[in-house]
Amino acid sequence: MRRIKEKPKAVVLLSGGMDSCVTAAIADTTHRLALLHVSYGQRTERRERHAFEEIADFYGARERLVVRLDSLAQVGGSALTDAAIAVPESGKALESHAGIPVTYVPFRNAHFLSAAVSWAEVIRAEAIFIGAVAEDSSGYPDCRPEYYRAFQELIRVGTRPETRIEIMTPVIGLKKSEIVSRGAALGAPLRSTWSCYQFEDEACGVCDSCRLRLRAFSEAGLRDPIAYRAAVAS
Amino acid sequence: MRRIKEKPKAVVLLSGGMDSCVTAAIADTTHRLALLHVSYGQRTERRERHAFEEIADFYGARERLVVRLDSLAQVGGSALTDAAIAVPESGKALESHAGIPVTYVPFRNAHFLSAAVSWAEVIRAEAIFIGAVAEDSSGYPDCRPEYYRAFQELIRVGTRPETRIEIMTPVIGLKKSEIVSRGAALGAPLRSTWSCYQFEDEACGVCDSCRLRLRAFSEAGLRDPIAYRAAVAS
Numbered sequence: 001m002r003r004i005k006e007k008p009k010a011v012v013l014l015s016g017g018m019d020s021c022v023t024a025a026i027a028d029t030t031h032r033l034a035l036l037h038v039s040y041g042q043r044t045e046r047r048e049r050h051a052f053e054e055i056a057d058f059y060g061a062r063e064r065l066v067v068r069l070d071s072l073a074q075v076g077g078s079a080l081t082d083a084a085i086a087v088p089e090s091g092k093a094l095e096s097h098a099g100i101p102v103t104y105v106p107f108r109n110a111h112f113l114s115a116a117v118s119w120a121e122v123i124r125a126e127a128i129f130i131g132a133v134a135e136d137s138s139g140y141p142d143c144r145p146e147y148y149r150a151f152q153e154l155i156r157v158g159t160r161p162e163t164r165i166e167i168m169t170p171v172i173g174l175k176k177s178e179i180v181s182r183g184a185a186l187g188a189p190l191r192s193t194w195s196c197y198q199f200e201d202e203a204c205g206v207c208d209s210c211r212l213r214l215r216a217f218s219e220a221g222l223r224d225p226i227a228y229r230a231a232v233a234s
Numbered sequence: 235m236r237r238i239k240e241k242p243k244a245v246v247l248l249s250g251g252m253d254s255c256v257t258a259a260i261a262d263t264t265h266r267l268a269l270l271h272v273s274y275g276q277r278t279e280r281r282e283r284h285a286f287e288e289i290a291d292f293y294g295a296r297e298r299l300v301v302r303l304d305s306l307a308q309v310g311g312s313a314l315t316d317a318a319i320a321v322p323e324s325g326k327a328l329e330s331h332a333g334i335p336v337t338y339v340p341f342r343n344a345h346f347l348s349a350a351v352s353w354a355e356v357i358r359a360e361a362i363f364i365g366a367v368a369e370d371s372s373g374y375p376d377c378r379p380e381y382y383r384a385f386q387e388l389i390r391v392g393t394r395p396e397t398r399i400e401i402m403t404p405v406i407g408l409k410k411s412e413i414v415s416r417g418a419a420l421g422a423p424l425r426s427t428w429s430c431y432q433f434e435d436e437a438c439g440v441c442d443s444c445r446l447r448l449r450a451f452s453e454a455g456l457r458d459p460i461a462y463r464a465a466v467a468s
Contacts, residue, residue, distance in 0.1 A: 038305075067308055071272075071301035071349045077356035106355040107348055107392060114344040115305045121340040122311035142392040150391050154384040158341060158376040 007032050009063075010127040010168070011120045013112055016051030018193045018213060019131035019171055022179050024059060025188035026170045027129040034063035034125055038112050040105075041073030042080045047200035054192035063123065067115050078105040080197060089206045101139060103197060103208065109142040113151055113167070117158075120165050129168045135175055145172055176216030184222060191225035202227045241266050243297075244361040244402070245354045247346050250285030252427045252447060253365035253405055256413050258293060259422035260404045261363040268297035268359055272346050274339075275307030276314045281434035288426035297357065301349050312339040314431060323440045335373060337431065337442065343376040347385055347401070351392075354399050363402045369409055379406055410450030418456060425459035436461045 010031035014020045015038075027033060037052040039045050049066065056064050076082040080103050109132065116128045132143040141147065148167050155165050171179050183190050195213045196203035203210050205228040217224040244265035248254045249272070261267060271286040273279050283300065290298050310316040314337050343366065350362045366377040375381065386401050393399065405413050417424050429447045430437035437444050439462040451458040 065308060067305035069303070069305065071303065072352060074299060074301055075349070075352045075356050077352075104394070106352040106394075107389075108352070110344070110348040110351065110388065110392060114341055114348055115309070117344065118306060118309045118311075118340040118342070122309050141394065144391070146391045147388070150384065150388040154344065154381070154388055155341075157378070157380045157384050158344060160338075160340075160375065 008127070009034055009123065009125040010129055011036050011116045011123075011125045012129040013038070013116055013131070014052050014055060015131070016048035016055065016192075016194050017131070017209075018176075018183065018190060018195055018216075019133050019179055021051075021055050021131075021190060021193045022183035022186070022188050023129050023131035023171055024055060025183055025186040027127075027168070028059055029186070031127060031129075032063075033059055033061045034119070034123060035059075035061045035065070036112075036116055036119060037064075037066045038069050038115060039066065040069040040081065040108070040111070042105075043198060044194065044196060044200050047194050047196075051192050051194040055189055058189040058192065065119055069111055069115070072105055072108060072111060075106065078103060078108075080105055089204075089208075101208070104140055107142065109140075109147070110151070117155055117165060121159055121163050126164060127166045127168050129170065132169050132172050133174065133176065133179070134172050143172070145169070148172070175219075176212055177219035180216045180220040180222055184220070193226070199229075202229050205229055242361070243268055243357065243359040244363055245270050245350045245357075245359045246363040247272070247350055247365070248286050248289060249365070250282035250289065250426075250428050251365070251443075252410075252417065252424060252429055252450075253367050253413055255285075255289050255365075255424060255427045256417035256420070256422050257363050257365035257405055258289060259417055259420040261361075261402070262293055263420070265361060265363075266297075267293055267295045268299070268353070268357055269293075269295045270350055270353060271298075271300045272303050272349060273300065274303040274315065274342070274345070276339075277432060278428065278430060278434050281428050281430075285426050285428040289423055292423040292426065299353055303345055303349070306339055306342060306345060309340065312337060312342075314339055323438075323442075335442070338374055341376065343374075343381070344385070351389055351399060355393055355397050360398060361400045361402050363404065366403050366406050367408065367410065367413070368406050377406070379403070382406070409453075410446055411453035414450045414454040414456060418454070427460070433463075436463050439463055 011034045014035045073081040195209045197207040197209045198204040245268045246258045307315040429443045431441040431443045432438045
């Protein structure tokens with residue numbers, strides 16, 4: 001009798017947004033999914049958590065971990081975690097990559113990856129998937145390939161000698177529209193994802209994140225299945 | 235009229251232990267202190283927090299931040315955060331550097347440093363001091379110089395282009411006894427520090443951390459000013 005080799009395990013950082021959902025869809029083709037969600041006091045935390053659970057259900061993921069991270073909100077300094085800083089509706093992120101936008105959360109992805117590495121080391125996952133996107137991104141420094149190379153080295157020197165964890169960034173070089181197409185091709189549950197920085201019931205359609213998403217679906221020639229406040233969804 | 239140049243600001247990770255207290259004492263000679271404490275569900279959390287406040291009061295630090303980090307306890311896998319794993323009393327850490335001890339918290343210092351970098355970037359601190367000790371340590375992979383070099387690179391690529399934050403590990407090459415001597419020479423409030431992994435009222439004197447501390451004071455020719463359970467403090 002032949003024994004079918006079990007797929008290796010991977011921790012997937014799943015915010016509930018489109019990029020991480022498609023990343024999970026890609027990881028699902030080669031790995032067993034252990035899904036990690038971080039609530040860090042961002043404006044649309046409750047809605048993103050809901051998206052996480054729906055996507056996790058879709059993939060039948062048994063291993064799930066939701067961690068609360070208060071330090072980013074305590075530190076502040078970003079429109080996403082600090083109510084005193086307004087979320088931009090200028091569409092600035094679409095036009096220019098100069099400067100770091102106010103939605104940048106200082107050193108955010110290091111917190112997320114640290115949680116992923118700690119969990120991966122305990123549950124013996126061999127990879128960490130993260131849906132960082134360099135192109136078409138809003139200019140966040142921690143979404144670029146060199147950042148993940150540096151983190152890979154940190155894992156190598158900072159974990160048990162026998163630990164082998166590879167960081168996978170399968171969508172980092174894709175355009176947003178390509179991410180939509182890839183997700184559609186893989187049957188990813190894009191209708192469960194959430195991108196809006198501002199609202200939790202219907203997406204605002206005007207924040208930078210909504211604009212990038214709407215443009216991506218438009219370029220991919222697909223209809224975005226989520227609900228937008230009527231006036232702005234064109 | 236001459237204007238005295240203000241000292242630059244540094245974030246100091248202050249657990250409340252001896253190494254971080256002496257690190258704060260060293261940082262205090264060149265920087266204004268912004269003190270950061272992380273509560274991560276470790277056994278002696280309440281006592282360490284108390285030590286942090288006393289040391290912060292001693293240095294008159296106006297900027298203080300205490301962050302709660304639940305993810306490490308959720309992830310588990312360490313005797314320090316998981317009640318199901320016993321804290322060793324074997325003195326093993328004193329005898330051998332082979333293998334990683336059960337008190338290793340997977341990838342812990344990355345969480346601490348990430349919080350420090352996020353805060354440093356927001357309050358514009360130029361340095362982060364951490365009291366990691368490579369020699370005489372318990373064999374934790376994230377206490378070695380190469381780990382901090384890797385993290386320095388991560389900061390360089392993962393923060394705003396204008397951000398300059400240097401990681402300082404002033405006690406990393408010192409023996410524990412040298413840390414005691416240095417602390418005493420700088421007038422550091424060693425009586426306020428806490429090292430015991432097990433208890434919060436009087437130190438147990440038999441866990442690896444207590445043993446290392448007692449040996450360090452003994453080798454430095456000084457009396458440890460904190461209270462130990464009578465029978466074991468010899």
